[in-house]
Amino acid sequence: MSRPVPHARAAYPYLHPTPTRWADNDVYGHVNNVTYYAYFDTAVNTYLARAGVLDPQRGAVIGLVVETGCAFFAPASFPDRLSVGVRVAHLGQSSVRYELAVFREAEETACAQGHFIHVYVDRESRRPTALPAELRRALEGLWPGGRP
Known part of the structure; x- marks a missing residue:
């Protein structure tokens, strides 16, 4: 299996600002690997909530995560200011594959994706x-380069 190559910031139609917190660091002095998944979840759900298509308490349709993965290229640590890029790679009848990348403030390539x-x-x-x-329309806004 080949190692993925870090993506560029411009490859993501939505960037969610994500400051690190003191509690994000582990004993090795960098953001712990599991924290990246919380960053991903927050970025996607913020986008959906702002688009008006996420109602976690009353919505008739809910999204369940069935698969995740992450590759790490460079460490982030508190007090880094990050952005999480979000894009849609596949849109099915009942599913969506999100691709996400974490960028440190002044860097154009991902430190994790x-x-x-x-x-x-x-x-x-x-x-x-x-x-x-309405959910499908909101997700189409996350296709790199526009609608599929």
Whole structure:
């Protein structure tokens, strides 16, 4: 398996500002690997909430994470100011694959990048369901270079 190459900041249509916190560092003096997944989740869900397509308490359709991954290229640590880039790599009938990258403030290439897949399900039955039209439109705004 070949090692991924860090992406450029410009490859991501949405950038979410993400300051590091004191608690993000581990005993080795850098942001702990699991913290990157919280950054990813926060960036995606902030985008969806601002687009008006995420209602975690009452929405009929919810996204469940079924797969994640992350590659690390360079350390980040408190008090770095980061941005998390978000883009959509695949949009299915009931699922979406997000690709994400973490950028330190003055750097154009990612210090870490990863992905996660949401499968959208009916809140009550937990069975996969088609993406609502307004959610699909919001996700299309995350395609690199515009709509698919």
